[in-house]
Amino acid sequence: MISVAVIGAAGRMGKTTCDAVEAAADLTLSARIGSGDDLLAGLKGAQVAVVMTGPEGVDDIVATCVEQGVHAVVGTTGWTEAGLAKVQAALASKPEVGVLLAPNFALGAVLLMRFAAEAAKHFESVEVVELHHPNKADAPSGTARHTAQQIAAARREAGVAPSPDATTAALDGARGADVDGVRVHSVRLRGLVAHEEVLLGGPGEQLTIRHDSFDRISFMPGVLLAVRQIAGRPGLVQGLEHYL
Amino acid sequence: MISVAVIGAAGRMGKTTCDAVEAAADLTLSARIGSGDDLLAGLKGAQVAVVMTGPEGVDDIVATCVEQGVHAVVGTTGWTEAGLAKVQAALASKPEVGVLLAPNFALGAVLLMRFAAEAAKHFESVEVVELHHPNKADAPSGTARHTAQQIAAARREAGVAPSPDATTAALDGARGADVDGVRVHSVRLRGLVAHEEVLLGGPGEQLTIRHDSFDRISFMPGVLLAVRQIAGRPGLVQGLEHYL
Amino acid sequence: MISVAVIGAAGRMGKTTCDAVEAAADLTLSARIGSGDDLLAGLKGAQVAVVMTGPEGVDDIVATCVEQGVHAVVGTTGWTEAGLAKVQAALASKPEVGVLLAPNFALGAVLLMRFAAEAAKHFESVEVVELHHPNKADAPSGTARHTAQQIAAARREAGVAPSPDATTAALDGARGADVDGVRVHSVRLRGLVAHEEVLLGGPGEQLTIRHDSFDRISFMPGVLLAVRQIAGRPGLVQGLEHYL
Amino acid sequence: MISVAVIGAAGRMGKTTCDAVEAAADLTLSARIGSGDDLLAGLKGAQVAVVMTGPEGVDDIVATCVEQGVHAVVGTTGWTEAGLAKVQAALASKPEVGVLLAPNFALGAVLLMRFAAEAAKHFESVEVVELHHPNKADAPSGTARHTAQQIAAARREAGVAPSPDATTAALDGARGADVDGVRVHSVRLRGLVAHEEVLLGGPGEQLTIRHDSFDRISFMPGVLLAVRQIAGRPGLVQGLEHYL
Structure with missing residues (x-):
């Protein structure tokens, strides 16, 4: 059983992700985290975070996940070089954690x-x-x-x-x-x-x-595949193709 | 039996047209007319001319067909206003003759x-x-x-x-x-x-x-359909769609 | 302004139809009629009924519309000969009323x-x-x-x-x-x-x-087109193609 | 410069192959071998044979190529188990020779x-x-x-x-x-x-x-790719996919 927190849970992609996690027999939804919620509290007990927020502040969110030892599967796009560097810096101290940035999970x-x-x-x-x-x-x-x-x-x-x-x-x-x-x-x-x-x-x-x-539900098999594999893929990976 | 002369018979479209006319049970090929041939002699005995020449001089060719009372099915493109006027003038004296200009016979x-x-x-x-x-x-x-x-x-x-x-x-x-x-x-x-x-x-x-x-043979059913119908369509018609 | 009653309003197609009628500036939704509702009361004041029920009893529903002088746009399929005869009989006394049966409104x-x-x-x-x-x-x-x-x-x-x-x-x-x-x-x-x-x-x-x-909303333009035209199409018509 | 003999050179695929070999700057056509020609004489000086015959006797043709130390690129289909065994036997004595059987070279x-x-x-x-x-x-x-x-x-x-x-x-x-x-x-x-x-x-x-x-010319890039690579692929290979 993998325990999953969804960050950006109130958005359309976030909601679809929560439904998909709840429907999967081998996953459990540990937290639905919205923009006003306490991130650290929400990550408690989670093994994997799925990040489906807007681009603003996403680098801090992902860096926090890494610092807490929570793997991050990230659908948010619009990453800057500075944002990527912040995540890399966090990973330097936690090399066993995995981060996947994927613009398209279908x-x-x-x-x-x-x-x-x-x-x-x-x-x-x-x-x-x-x-x-x-x-x-x-x-x-x-x-x-x-x-x-x-x-x-x-x-x-x-x-x-x-x-x-x-x-x-x-x-x-x-x-x-x-x-x-x-x-x-x-x-x-x-x-x-x-x-x-x-x-x-x-x-x-x-x-x-x-x-x-035809429907954003098409992203869910890719998201769940990443959630299931990310513990075995430490470090920063860009693109779901590396998981197939 | 409709008797058909092909003008521009040496070109690729002209040759394909000759083959198609010869293969049709209800049509007979009366002449293959090339660029050096005597047009008037070639049109003798023809009821319909199929014109598959280049654009140069095509207006004179079609006007001559009309003057000889030969219906003209024309695949040549690149018509000018002046060329069209020349054909219209010829048709004014021979209103019973049909001329079809069609850029695409498929x-x-x-x-x-x-x-x-x-x-x-x-x-x-x-x-x-x-x-x-x-x-x-x-x-x-x-x-x-x-x-x-x-x-x-x-x-x-x-x-x-x-x-x-x-x-x-x-x-x-x-x-x-x-x-x-x-x-x-x-x-x-x-x-x-x-x-x-x-x-x-x-x-x-x-x-x-x-x-x-896939192949210029796709133009032949349209050409033959026009050859068979043109006697009943006097005057200038532009576009095979009016024949369907 | 055309006044429209939707019969079978609680079903998926019925709900989509109610939404489409309400969104159209030239139409007004006079009633949402469900399976337990009083049909005669619901048809009061309606000029057109859109029928999106299951097949059972649809012939009686449409016959009642006709008797009340309400045109019927019908998406229900599975019509029997006997059902069609019942509608024809009703139309015999009300020849000015229109009925459209259409299996596909897209x-x-x-x-x-x-x-x-x-x-x-x-x-x-x-x-x-x-x-x-x-x-x-x-x-x-x-x-x-x-x-x-x-x-x-x-x-x-x-x-x-x-x-x-x-x-x-x-x-x-x-x-x-x-x-x-x-x-x-x-x-x-x-x-x-x-x-x-x-x-x-x-x-x-x-x-x-x-x-x-891709979506049942694709049926709505056809339904609304029928609602707008049916007053000018008395009698029984099968297939939306006759309206185009 | 690779020297290529085409066997079945009079057929449609064989002719197309001869044209393609002649058009390639790095290949030279050493022989066009038809059904009545002397195979051993034709294979003289060839490094690669392209076999585009009918199924009958193709196993003997390919075995002969192998015995002569000529690599064989084979488009002929309809191979039997016995035919394959014959080719394998020939390869046992000439393990450095390559044979490619490919039903589709596109x-x-x-x-x-x-x-x-x-x-x-x-x-x-x-x-x-x-x-x-x-x-x-x-x-x-x-x-x-x-x-x-x-x-x-x-x-x-x-x-x-x-x-x-x-x-x-x-x-x-x-x-x-x-x-x-x-x-x-x-x-x-x-x-x-x-x-x-x-x-x-x-x-x-x-x-x-x-x-x-659209055209059998689509097989030529695959045939030429095989001709160029076969010297580095000894033994029997089935399917062009192993060359890509």
């Missing part, structure tokens, strides 16, 4: 990224299309940027030439955004949630890898 | 365009993604531009508001090109031929219409 | 069906793939069967030959179910809601029409 | 299979859809069967439960064929070539991996 999104980077070494062309609801403020999505960057790094390392493109006459924007040399297209459509597609092409063939997130 | 492409324009009146959001081989010079494709224009016109007429879009922070090009207010994204990938997708979204639902052209 | 699903039947006349091959969550008891879905039947009818009427199929060695079930000569494949996958795809193929080309239902 | 198809087996360990549901031209005699395709078998083996090994399925009322065939507990659906459509899709679902998410073969 197993499918993590696998898509890994498969795309692997496949991109073997294909002449690669582009990314991401599709989201029209209330989203940024384009491309953080996940799509991250995917394109990983694809670009894998191709660089394998010595693959840039994707061919003979376009000479284009309307502005037609060919998408350029992320490290990889074209990324952002579709915004009412009714959608979060979707990403990597298109790879070679002579006479195409490989397509697509991930659809 | 039945699926024509149906996609019609369905997209119809559906776009009923959905809050609509975007277009087109995907082609990386040797293509223009982006978006002519067919995708035409599709977006027809979608925009249908929405204007029906009084539909622009597609919602809360994007405030975007990389250049991420949200695609703007064609009459409709976002169009152009993917270029080795291995592809010509593909187009219209994505429509409303609360809780998505409708997707996609057309794939 | 605009996209209705458009998919119409487009598929239209396109199926022009393509050599057509098959249907439907994808749902794994808790669904029937395969294929009612909507997919209905789609296949409409496709089959359109092809019969247009004199189109059966889809070609040279299969001689197949594992049981590989080629799907046969619905009026159209192959239908049912995928069941955790995470999905309700999705349908019609695939049409001809020489060198493919046309794909796909509808995704 | 890199995308090989990657799809590997990714699908990996992902299938992490998702509750998995099904396979394959789509081909309607002249194909078998359903499901050999590649789809092989994919389903690899998925099933990976799930068994990881202790994953069977995909959930509450279907109680189904038309015959609706739920596809059962290959080792994995559902496989076969679509046949005019215009298609060879396409395969693996659909994986978990709570709130879907992962889709799709491969499209």
